[in-house]
Amino acid sequence: SIASRDPARRESALAAYRAAVGGIANLDGVGPVSQAALERYFDLLAAANPDAARNEEFFRAMQSIGEPAIAREYAVMQQRLSANDEVRELLRERRDLQQARNGLTFEIGGLAGADAARLAEREAQLDAIVARLDAVNMQIDQTGGIAQLSDNPITLAELAAALEPGEVYLKLVQLNDAMYGMAISSDASALYRIEGTLDEVEAQAEAVLASAQTDAQARLTRFDVAGANELFRRIAGPAAPMVTGASRVIFDPAGAFRRMPIAILVSDDASVDTYLASERLGDYSPVGFLGKQAETIVSLSPRAFLGSRSNPSTSAAPNDFIGFAEAPPPVLTEQQQQARMPFDCSLTLGRWAQALYSADPVSAQELDRIGQALGMGRVPQFTRQNFTDISLTQGAASGDLAEYKILHFATHGLSGRRVEVEQDSGSCMVYVPPSLVTALAVPDASGTVISDGLLAFDEVTSLQLDANLVVLSACDTSASASTLAGRAAGFETSGAALDGLVRSFLVAEARAVMATFWRVPDNVVTLDLMTAFYTAGRSDSIAGALRSAQLSVMENPRRSHPYYWGNFFVVGDGTNSMFAGPTQVAMN
Numbered sequence: 332s333i334a335s336r337d338p339a340r341r342e343s344a345l346a347a348y349r350a351a352v353g354g355i356a357n358l359d360g361v362g363p364v365s366q367a368a369l370e371r372y373f374d375l376l377a378a379a380n381p382d383a384a385r386n387e388e389f390f391r392a393m394q395s396i397g398e399p400a401i402a403r404e405y406a407v408m409q410q411r412l413s414a415n416d417e418v419r420e421l422l423r424e425r426r427d428l429q430q431a432r433n434g435l436t437f438e439i440g441g442l443a444g445a446d447a448a449r450l451a452e453r454e455a456q457l458d459a460i461v462a463r464l465d466a467v468n469m470q471i472d473q474t475g476g477i478a479q480l481s482d483n484p485i486t487l488a489e490l491a492a493a494l495e496p497g498e499v500y501l502k503l504v505q506l507n508d509a510m511y512g513m514a515i516s517s518d519a520s521a522l523y524r525i526e527g528t529l530d531e532v533e534a535q536a537e538a539v540l541a542s543a544q545t546d547a548q549a550r551l552t553r554f555d556v557a558g559a560n561e562l563f564r565r566i567a568g569p570a571a572p573m574v575t576g577a578s579r580v581i582f583d584p585a586g587a588f589r590r591m592p593i594a595i596l597v598s599d600d601a602s603v604d605t606y607l608a609s610e611r612l613g614d615y616s617p618v619g620f621l622g623k624q625a626e627t628i629v630s631l632s633p634r635a636f637l638g639s640r641s642n643p644s645t646s647a648a649p650n651d652f653i654g655f656a657e658a659p660p661p662v663l664t665e666q667q668q669q670a671r672m673p674f675d676c677s678l679t680l681g682r683w684a685q686a687l688y689s690a691d692p693v694s695a696q697e698l699d700r701i702g703q704a705l706g707m708g709r710v711p712q713f714t715r716q717n718f719t720d721i722s723l724t725q726g727a728a729s730g731d732l733a734e735y736k737i738l739h740f741a742t743h744g745l746s747g748r749r750v751e752v753e754q755d756s757g758s759c760m761v762y763v764p765p766s767l768v769t770a771l772a773v774p775d776a777s778g779t780v781i782s783d784g785l786l787a788f789d790e791v792t793s794l795q796l797d798a799n800l801v802v803l804s805a806c807d808t809s810a811s812a813s814t815l816a817g818r819a820a821g822f823e824t825s826g827a828a829l830d831g832l833v834r835s836f837l838v839a840e841a842r843a844v845m846a847t848f849w850r851v852p853d854n855v856v857t858l859d860l861m862t863a864f865y866t867a868g869r870s871d872s873i874a875g876a877l878r879s880a881q882l883s884v885m886e887n888p889r890r891s892h893p894y895y896w897g898n899f900f901v902v903g904d905g906t907n908s909m910f911a912g913p914t915q916v917a918m919n
Contacts, residue, residue, distance in 0.1 A: 594622030874905030
């Protein structure tokens with residue numbers, strides 16, 4: 332606005348922005364015009380005199396900015412959970428209270444200078460509604476996994492109180508042409524506009540991310556060490572000393588950074604010069620990655636983080652570990668191949684299976700190595716035709732899932748997107764939600780298709796879990812670009828997949844999830860990393876075990892490229908032990 336650009340009128344402009352944003356619970360759908368105005372609001376706050384009130388206002392405003400694709404995934408999961416009467420009533424009451432709060436906030440804003448008695452009456456009504464809304468939000472936080480779908484703002488003081496010494500919470504937000512950051516510790520906070528336009532920041536993030544992965548010909552390229560250091564300096568801004576001094580960084584990303592493992596960013600400036608002066612540019616072991624300096628955990632929102640910290644608990648499951656692997660193509664009769672899939676377009680089961688299982692299934696060898704690391708011998712596992720979407724959601728495995736502290740899925744992962752599947756009469760466009768690939772159950776006796784071979788994110792929310800940890804070990808599909816797996820494999824292709832599939836396991840009452848940002852190599856390096864992770868997990872926290880496993884790989888000059896270790900990340904309560912609970916794993 333003009334007022335916001337006039338130094339003499341900035342305080343009145345800030346007050347107007349404050350009233351507008353304060354009355355909106357979430358700005359998922361704001362368009363580019365509104366976002367441009369919000370950028371000015373954020374710039375005014377960043378330039379205002381630093382004090383506790385300014386930082387609190389900035390933090391609340393950051394929590395009001397959502398991303399539409401992720402909001403759609405929330406809506407689907409909430410619909411699933413609303414089948415529970417208690418959850419449905421809480422969500423309904425919260426919606427009504429939010430609407431009443433927003434209406435009163437705007438009404439009070441228009442009563443400035445009006446009848447004092449009427450203004451006092453409306454303010455008292457607003458106080459009562461806010462108090463009841465706080466109580467309802469507290470009930471939601473305590474109602475199982477539904478707390479993971481609550482992104483109502485929390486205060487800066489609440490977050491700071493939940494942080495342990497040595498922890499820094501780094502939150503980013505993306506608007507129309509800019510990104511903003513805020514770093515919070517237990518005793519300090521810093522806010523800033525990230526240097527450069529949104530296009531410049533995203534281009535640099537994409538370049539660093541591309542250098543961490545293989546190219547289109549499956550070749551490993553040189554990692555952009557200098558770019559990773561510059562990108563770290565950008566997103567940490569003036570809070571860089573806070574972040575580099577942390578022993579644990581909780582990263583709440585936005586935009587392109589939802590696909591970026593913060594552990595691969597380079598936080599040690601001096602190590603960049605040392606690396607660039609070296610004659611061994613393929614050896615990244617001397618590089619000061621953030622993952623060397625600190626444990627890293629991904630947070631889906633301040634509210635979700637606070638929920639895990641405010642209600643700490645461990646699994647009551649009697650057993651330690653169960654694994655799922657080897658989802659092979661189905662063996663179908665000719666008649667079964669012609670069965671029709673229940674999709675919007677006409678597609679046969681045979682064509683669907685051909686597209687879905689074009690890549691080799693992930694071997695159960697990974698589960699065998701984990702069993703050795705845990706001193707358990709052969710671990711309980713569901714493989715091949717025992718590992719179907721039907722068995723997990725309504726069959727033999729479904730009733731057993733809550734009996735295990737750790738669930739490990741060694742299978743391909745698909746991100747949410749529409750894909751084109753070839754068939755005899757042309758092609759068929761199919762929406763594939765964020766999913767794990769399972770084995771496919773054959774049609775029933777009547778020939779009706781009962782399985783699509785996908786454990787979709789909304790189905791995950793209905794699972795009954797009591798897990799300290801779920802591991803989603805997505806493997807390199809090595810599939811051609813024309814196949815379904817080649818087009819949609821891995822979690823790296825969709826920011827919504829992070830909030831969809833991963834959050835769905837948290838909703839199903841997994842306390843933490845370890846997943847991958849990109850397809851992992853199906854080779855000895857990944858097996859070694861998994862072995863090191865579970866070995867360290869016998870005595871360390873989940874986040875600590877991951878960092879220990881990553882260090883064991885990055886310190887090997889031949890395997891120090893971030894491609895081999897940087898893709899794994901932890902969401903949720905990474906400070907917990909994966910084996911915490913009534914029993915402990917055997918320490919043979």
